[in-house]
Amino acid sequence: MQTYDFIVVGAGSAGAAVAHRLSADPRHKVLLLEAGRASHPWSRVPVGSARLITNPAANWLYSSEPEASTNGRRLPVPRGKLLGGSSAINGLAFVRGQAQDFDTWAQMGNQGWAYEDVLPFFKRMESYSGGGDDTYRGREGPLRITNPEPRDPIFATLIKAAGEVGIPHNPDYNGATQDGIAMSQATISSGWRMSTARCYLDPIRNRPNLHIETNAHTESIILEGTRCVGVRYSVNSTQREARAGRDVVISAGTINSPQLLELSGIGQPDRLKSLGITVQQALPGVGENLRDHYAPRTRWAVGKKNITYNDRARGLGMVVQALRYAFTGKGLLGSVGAPIRAFVRSRDGLEAPDALLGWVPMLTEPSPKGPVLSRQSGFTCYAHAMRPESKGHIHITAADPHQPPAINFNFLSSPIDAEITIRAVRIACAVMTAPAMAPLQLTELEPGATKRTDSEILDWVKDVASTTYHPVGTCKMGIDPMAVVDPQLRVHGIAGLRIADASIMPTLTSGNTNAPSIMIGEKAAHLVLQTAA
Numbered sequence: 001m002q003t004y005d006f007i008v009v010g011a012g013s014a015g016a017a018v019a020h021r022l023s024a025d026p027r028h029k030v031l032l033l034e035a036g037r038a039s040h041p042w043s044r045v046p047v048g049s050a051r052l053i054t055n056p057a058a059n060w061l062y063s064s065e066p067e068a069s070t071n072g073r074r075l076p077v078p079r080g081k082l083l084g085g086s087s088a089i090n091g092l093a094f095v096r097g098q099a100q101d102f103d104t105w106a107q108m109g110n111q112g113w114a115y116e117d118v119l120p121f122f123k124r125m126e127s128y129s130g131g132g133d134d135t136y137r138g139r140e141g142p143l144r145i146t147n148p149e150p151r152d153p154i155f156a157t158l159i160k161a162a163g164e165v166g167i168p169h170n171p172d173y174n175g176a177t178q179d180g181i182a183m184s185q186a187t188i189s190s191g192w193r194m195s196t197a198r199c200y201l202d203p204i205r206n207r208p209n210l211h212i213e214t215n216a217h218t219e220s221i222i223l224e225g226t227r228c229v230g231v232r233y234s235v236n237s238t239q240r241e242a243r244a245g246r247d248v249v250i251s252a253g254t255i256n257s258p259q260l261l262e263l264s265g266i267g268q269p270d271r272l273k274s275l276g277i278t279v280q281q282a283l284p285g286v287g288e289n290l291r292d293h294y295a296p297r298t299r300w301a302v303g304k305k306n307i308t309y310n311d312r313a314r315g316l317g318m319v320v321q322a323l324r325y326a327f328t329g330k331g332l333l334g335s336v337g338a339p340i341r342a343f344v345r346s347r348d349g350l351e352a353p354d355a356l357l358g359w360v361p362m363l364t365e366p367s368p369k370g371p372v373l374s375r376q377s378g379f380t381c382y383a384h385a386m387r388p389e390s391k392g393h394i395h396i397t398a399a400d401p402h403q404p405p406a407i408n409f410n411f412l413s414s415p416i417d418a419e420i421t422i423r424a425v426r427i428a429c430a431v432m433t434a435p436a437m438a439p440l441q442l443t444e445l446e447p448g449a450t451k452r453t454d455s456e457i458l459d460w461v462k463d464v465a466s467t468t469y470h471p472v473g474t475c476k477m478g479i480d481p482m483a484v485v486d487p488q489l490r491v492h493g494i495a496g497l498r499i500a501d502a503s504i505m506p507t508l509t510s511g512n513t514n515a516p517s518i519m520i521g522e523k524a525a526h527l528v529l530q531t532a533a
């Protein structure tokens, strides 16, 4: 058995940042365990998202339980399974969230997590080349963030159309205010995906005090009384153990972090006992408070030629795109998933936007190998509530660490989520039918002319919506009885064990979750180093 100062479980968005910062001091011996592989060729290029979303070589490929809000459908729940975690397969949009998101966390009792507390960590993690105000933006961090090419005229058209329905243009939604429509900032640089594997791990592979072990599936933590002293893991079916003199940091993500706690006897006593697991620490909140964005996609056919990716990526067009990418790193293959987005208010009088619209200038169809371009040229615009109040749960169904947990989202169980979603769909339709869009000759495919009342739109949402892959909250940070970690990210009741990933978010941030997950990793390392001695 090897002994380290720190063991980090999971090398994803947060875990890679934790390992990077903890191993910066050569006196700290750090073990980083990752269940997935070291890399995948598609994880290096932006277009690879479409290939990895259904690829078991780099994806856990979970799915949710059927439920009323999905009209009985199981939804795909992809999660990255390789160094970089979900940052290595995601849609590359870089969105921090609103200042109010973090102020809310602080108001819930999480001292040290207000916006003014987390802003230095957001700045520390990034090198943003797109301008903006230095009060908010970082220039020297490991993660390179860029603005996509704005040269495509359809983006200017969309910005004009949004303006016509009262949505202002905001060049930096990660700056002073989130409000408005903007080109998506992206974790892309020189045509390459900027995953945390690339930005946080590649530059430090040679640190002699950092040991990165891939294909290493952590199966449980080792407890001595109420102290965590290490982990048990398997590599190619061989069982191993490692000990931590100081902290074990679990960064296995929203699905696997609560799974690991439950497998280790930390969770709801009745549930654990029913599976034959000895209860080590009763924590009723483990696996609860699951939140995600539930988004229907409105779909529009485009009459005008050579406007969308469907036209440009066909036949010879695809050859041109491939050559352009090969020589310049630009074009469709080097592009962020949804290149333009709007943060909007679903009703007048709100203090801040509560809904998101995201546009992709193409139509796709599902296929076993991932989404493929439709023959029809068109636009997709998804629309969703940004801070849903509906809460689901994730729990193990067996004591076997290789058995996927059951994921129940319980979407739309809070009526306000349904209301905001319907309003967001209506705003998306208003932008698409604004005067500036007329030259594109759009035809509404979905929701369609037969779905105009609230209940018709809601039924359609239940038929078609999917998540935008932002599950959070299953090891909630807080000081209430349902909290799993305290504001220092220490698991309640267990010494030497912290959690640092999207699972600790008490509420969902207003937007995509990669940036806040990395911020959590950065802050976690700071908290560990502050208290470790």
Ligand SMILES: Cc1cc2nc3c(=O)[nH]c(=O)nc-3n(C[C@H](O)[C@H](O)[C@H](O)COP(=O)(O)OP(=O)(O)OC[C@H]3O[C@@H](n4cnc5c(N)ncnc54)[C@H](O)[C@@H]3O)c2cc1C
Pocket (backbone or CB within 6 Å): 009, 010, 011, 012, 013, 014, 015, 033, 034, 035, 036, 053, 078, 079, 080, 081, 082, 083, 084, 085, 086, 087, 089, 090, 091, 092, 093, 094, 095, 216, 217, 218, 219, 251, 252, 253, 254, 256, 257, 260, 337, 468, 469, 470, 471, 500, 501, 502, 503, 512, 513, 514, 515, 517
């Ligand atoms: C398809 C997709 C598209 C997305 N698009 C965007 C986007 O455009 N913008 C955005 O901001 N966010 C996006 N997200 C969400 C964002 O990427 C995640 O919220 C974020 O990466 C979560 O970070 P994390 O550290 O919590 O978990 P992850 O990054 O998922 O890391 C968890 C890591 O732990 C490893 N692990 C799990 N269990 C074990 C175990 N038992 N032992 C060892 N290792 C383990 C996993 O393999 C993984 O590497 C997307 C996500 C997906 C899946």
